[in-house]
Amino acid sequence: MGISERKIREKSEREGRIIATARRIAEEEGWEAVTIRRLAQDIEYSQPVVYSHFASRDAIVGAVALEGFGDMADALRAAAPESLSPREALEAVVTAFLDFAFGRPAIYEAMFVLPSGLRFARSDTPPQLRNTFGALMAAIAPFCRDAELATETFWAALHGLVELERHGRIRPAFRASRLSLVVEAICHTPDGGT
Amino acid sequence: MGISERKIREKSEREGRIIATARRIAEEEGWEAVTIRRLAQDIEYSQPVVYSHFASRDAIVGAVALEGFGDMADALRAAAPESLSPREALEAVVTAFLDFAFGRPAIYEAMFVLPSGLRFARSDTPPQLRNTFGALMAAIAPFCRDAELATETFWAALHGLVELERHGRIRPAFRASRLSLVVEAICHTPDGGT
DNA sequence: AAGATATCCTAGCGATGCTAGATCTTCAAT
DNA sequence: ATTGAAGATCTAGCATCGCTAGGATATCTT
Structure with a gap:
């Protein structure tokens, strides 16, 4: 079952990217610039994907x-x-x-x-x-x-x-x-x- | 010029009502419930009137x-x-x-x-x-x-x-x-x- | 009475967080 | 190989927000 493991790994990586992106934007521009749309755009997925993580x-x-x-x-x-x-x-x-x-x-x-x-x-x-x-x-x-x-x-x-x-x-x-x-x-x- | 003084007084009273209303809503429901629309409705004026005060x-x-x-x-x-x-x-x-x-x-x-x-x-x-x-x-x-x-x-x-x-x-x-x-x-x- | 000046409202812009429903992909069972 | 279920993803949209442009209405000055 290496395939499903890969999927889990990819999902975990994507979650990490969301967190890292939120952190970076917050540090550079403040938390009010951290919007779901912005996060979705930066990780190159749609907004509902962000909500599948958080x-x-x-x-x-x-x-x-x-x-x-x-x-x-x-x-x-x-x-x-x-x-x-x-x-x-x-x-x-x-x-x-x-x-x-x-x-x-x-x-x-x-x-x-x-x-x-x-x-x-x-x-x-x-x-x-x-x-x-x-x-x-x-x-x-x-x-x-x-x-x-x-x-x-x-x-x-x-x-x-x-x-x-x-x-x-x-x-x-x-x-x-x-x-x-x-x-x-x-x-x-x-x-x-x- | 008692008329213009009455207007100034009324405007000041209205400003006081905006503040008092904001305070009351914040105390009862939290600051996120204090919206301009809500304040305008409570003082019975339109939203731009609120912005003429603040x-x-x-x-x-x-x-x-x-x-x-x-x-x-x-x-x-x-x-x-x-x-x-x-x-x-x-x-x-x-x-x-x-x-x-x-x-x-x-x-x-x-x-x-x-x-x-x-x-x-x-x-x-x-x-x-x-x-x-x-x-x-x-x-x-x-x-x-x-x-x-x-x-x-x-x-x-x-x-x-x-x-x-x-x-x-x-x-x-x-x-x-x-x-x-x-x-x-x-x-x-x-x-x-x- | 008429023009100028405040005053006020309707309507709307560009965002936001969040979600329903459709679409597309993937996989298991025949 | 085919088909149907399950999962992943996207498009499109809702309700709401702060805020404002521009028009309507009332008031004051002359």
């Missing part, structure tokens, strides 16, 4: 977001080799988080802002999401008792920094200073949140 | 957001009467922030997430935005040296908490614990961000 446009955003979480998990882990001290590792990880967010804003948007159908903290949460959260938690855990709670909280701080700066709410020039402040806060806060 | 849909979102900033500034100031200690005032203000965000999610969305054309930290920044930032800063200033930087940073933390919870990224049940952690962080962090 139930909706949001599902395509979700697929790009999932890839993004894989990339971010890798980036965060790579930023904190074991040779670093806890403080150095923490600084490296939060810096890597912001670098990812501002270096690939469209992917970040898919991951955290746009409707994508992805869910955290559930039994069906994909490993990419768990790994991203885990990489953050590994950096923060040395500084507190309830690591999960602290990770949620300081993850929120990082996300807030990204979003407010993206929307022109805070001064871009002071990004590094704010990041230092967050790191200070993590290092000096007694874990009293419970 | 240049675009985004401008309507911006008008609702501006009202929202006024409301939020009031809410934050009301939460922190002078009789409170700095620590109590801080807790009251951050709690009021989250209460506003989760109590009126559509208004919050207009203020912080949707494109609205509003700009912070500029010469033309409206007073409603300045007052909101000021109310936050008043609560945080007692705990740090560079109040503006600290306010930006902890404002980001609050916004991140709201956004991650809204998107199902963190556990709703632990909202209060995370908030306690943020307050702890503000109170115990030496102001080393500069």
Whole structure:
């Protein structure tokens, strides 16, 4: 049955091309330029073929977001080799988080802002999401008792920094200073949140 | 010239009705239900009349957001009467922030997430935005040296908490614990961000 | 009363996400 | 080899969106 296997393989490749194309257009022109018609044209199939892979446009955003979480998990882990001290590792990880967010804003948007159908903290949460959260938690855990709670909280701080700066709410020039402040806060806060 | 004044008054009233209608629909059914056609129908005028008041849909979102900033500034100031200690005032203000965000999610969305054309930290920044930032800063200033930087940073933390919870990224049940952690962080962090 | 000026509406443009139904290809069973 | 079922793909279209051109109507000025 090599023929049906080839078909499955071709279908899988086509799905990958849809995701890659969506990602590229989003990065180059923003998500509002990612339309089903445009995707169909770029992969040289008709629109219903796109819908045979993804139930909706949001599902395509979700697929790009999932890839993004894989990339971010890798980036965060790579930023904190074991040779670093806890403080150095923490600084490296939060810096890597912001670098990812501002270096690939469209992917970040898919991951955290746009409707994508992805869910955290559930039994069906994909490993990419768990790994991203885990990489953050590994950096923060040395500084507190309830690591999960602290990770949620300081993850929120990082996300807030990204979003407010993206929307022109805070001064871009002071990004590094704010990041230092967050790191200070993590290092000096007694874990009293419970 | 009472006639032309009446016309100006009527036009202003109509503008207020557009904003109020947009706000109501957004709160009841979400922003995607706020369409120009729907607004026109509700105020009993045709669509071009709506465009004679607002240049675009985004401008309507911006008008609702501006009202929202006024409301939020009031809410934050009301939460922190002078009789409170700095620590109590801080807790009251951050709690009021989250209460506003989760109590009126559509208004919050207009203020912080949707494109609205509003700009912070500029010469033309409206007073409603300045007052909101000021109310936050008043609560945080007692705990740090560079109040503006600290306010930006902890404002980001609050916004991140709201956004991650809204998107199902963190556990709703632990909202209060995370908030306690943020307050702890503000109170115990030496102001080393500069 | 008549011309100028606002004011407002009808109708429509070019998009969007998404889908029904027809067409064409492929494969299994006779 | 033929035929009928099953699957893959496309054409064409629906409903809706933000937004606008151009004509009709009402109002004001002279």
